[in-house]
Amino acid sequence: MVELDGSVGEGGGQIVRSALTLALMTGQPFKLVNIRSGRSRPGLQPQHVTCVKAAAEVGRARFKGGEVGSTTLYFEPHQVQAGQYRWDIRTAGAVSLVLQTIYLPLLLRTTQPSEVVITGGTHVPNAPCVHFLQLTWSAYLLRMGLKVAVELVRPGFYPRGGGQIRVLLEPAPAVLPLQLLDCPHLDTATVWSACAGLPRSVAERQAQRLKERLHAESLKTVVQVEQWQALSPGTMAAVVFRQTPVPTLFFALGERGKPAEAVADEAAEEALAFLHSQAPVDPHSADQLLLPLAFSQQSSAFRTSTITRHLVTNAHVVRTFLPISINLQGEEGTSGIVHIGSVL
Ligand SMILES: Nc1ncnc2c1ncn2[C@@H]1O[C@H](COP(=O)(O)OP(=O)(O)OP(=O)(O)O)[C@@H](O)[C@H]1O
Incomplete structure (x- = not known):
């Protein structure tokens, strides 16, 4: 049995998710202690609990300690099975992180395609948003010979969530290696601004600020402004660098009391730091x-x-x-x- 300490390094939920994936991929059981011990609310939260349940369903696994608040988890995988899966986090926990827990075993340890539908938060802090999955993550996977098609059924913001993604996964015989050492080659930059349950002017202000920030760097921009429907109101300000080797998306999310310009600045700063790093x-x-x-x-x-x-x-x-x-x-x-x- 592999033994892991959840308090090492970053000490967050990612250790739980990576352990689940690696257990399904290698067939090894694990015991994980001190789960998220450094966080203000330690132990498993609803998103992580859904990850455990999803991994157990996909891998016909047995587990103990998979409930909210648990700080020790035992997980014993059996056989990974392709199929049609549906999971509902029931909060605005990130759907992307549930997907990232189980996609690799479904691609590499089965011989049939799978369809996965996950309900929860599609645009929440500290997790990939669904557009990042579609534009950046899937593009990396494709370079590795892995086919994952992510569809946004509807967006979901904090606190009610209720967003949904539908994902098709094609089994693959192997993972191709990557050699990505050269400077990227930038084609265009897209400013992408959207809001749900708020006036369009909020998204327009975000877009305007992002445009100014990118023009100050002499970048040519394409601007896209959208209004969405969602259970909880929310906004997204994003920059997409259309570049080789892979298009790369950076985003920030609105919150109550945070001006549209501040949301845009947050996304711009992360994107520009990456651009300048080459x-x-x-x-x-x-x-x-x-x-x-x-x-x-x-x-x-x-x-x-x-x-x-x-x-x-x-x-x-x-x-x-x-x-x-x-x-x-x-x-x-x-x-x-x-x-x-x-x-x-
Ligand atoms: N803006 C972003 N774009 C793409 N990916 C992101 C973004 N922000 C965070 N991520 C990814 O989301 C994952 C978050 O892992 P993390 O362990 O922080 O999540 P968590 O389960 O919410 O944990 P915890 O609450 O314990 O911190 C990491 O893989 C990180 O790279």
Whole structure:
């Protein structure tokens, strides 16, 4: 049985999710203690509980300690099965993080396509939004030979959630390695601003500010403003760099009392820091690429604009399950190169 301490490194929900994925991929059971011990509300929250249930359903697994508030989880996988799955987080917990827990086993440990429908938050803080999945994450996966089609059925914001994604997953024979070390080549930048349950002028103000911020960098922009329907009101301000190797989306979300311009500035700052770094891989993709690349038969390397604590932590969890070399060249908080060896 693999033993893990959930308080190491970043000490958040990602350790739970990565452990679940790695257990399903390798067939190894695990015991995880001190789950999210550094957080203000430690233990599993509804999003993580849904991840445990989803992983158990997909992997016909047995588990203990999978309820809200639990700080110890035992998980024993059995056989991964393709199929049609539906999960409802019942809060605005991130649907993207549930998907990221189970997509790899459904792609690589089955021979039939799967369809997954997940209900919850599609645009919530500290998690990929659905457009990031569609534009950036799926594009990386495709370069690795993995086909995942993500459809936004309806958006869902904090606190009521109720958003939904529908995802089609094609089984794949193998993961192709990545070598992403060169500077990216930028084609155009898109400003994408949307709001739900709020006047269109809010989205227009976000778009205007984003446009100004990008023009100040002499970037040519295309502007897209949308109004959505959702259970809770919300806004999104996003920048998409249409570039090779992969289009990269940065976003920020509105909240009560936060001016539209501040939302736009938040997205612009993250996007521009990435642009100025000249690295091909954004910090969020960096931690998300580790797991699929760890299962490639060949070694990979990529340069990222920031080595985050999430990345360092995920490397630790992968090494706990797999006899593999992962070498992070660079300091946490700075840009660096990630080398992932093939499974020994
Ligand atoms: N703006 C963003 N764009 C894309 N991905 C993001 C973004 N923000 C966060 N992520 C990704 O979402 C994941 C969040 O993991 P994290 O452990 O923080 O989540 P969590 O389960 O909500 O945990 P906790 O509440 O314990 O911090 C990471 O893979 C991170 O890269």
